[in-house]
C-alpha cells in the first residue's frame with residue numbers, strides 16, 4: 001500500500017499547486033493586483049482540508065510501519081484497518097486519475113496486501 005500513500009500525496013501536491021481558489025462572487029477575483037481582504041474563506045478552507053488529509057495519510061503510514069515491525073496486537077491491527085479504510089475513501093475522490101488502481105477501491109481490502 002506504499003503506492004497508495006505515494007498516490008495520495010501526489011494528488012495533495014496537485015491540489016496545493018492549484019493555488020488560491022475563491023468562490024465565484026469573491027471580491028478577490030475582481031481586484032486582482034490590488035490589496036484586498038478575502039471574505040469567502042475558501043482558500044483557507046482548502047489549505048486546512050489538504051493539511052487534514054495529509055495528517056490522515058501520515059497516520060496511515062505510521063500504522064503501516066508499526067504493523068510491519070511485528071506489533072501484531074489487536075489494537076495495532078484495528079488501527080491499521082481503520083486508517084486503511086480512511087485512505088481508500090480519500091483516494092476514491094481521484095479514482096478518475098490514470099494512476100489510480102481498482103484494487104484501492106473500498107471494500108476490496110483482500111487484494112490490498114498482495
Ligand SMILES: [Zn+2]
Nearest residue numbers: 022026038040
Ligand atoms: Zn475569496
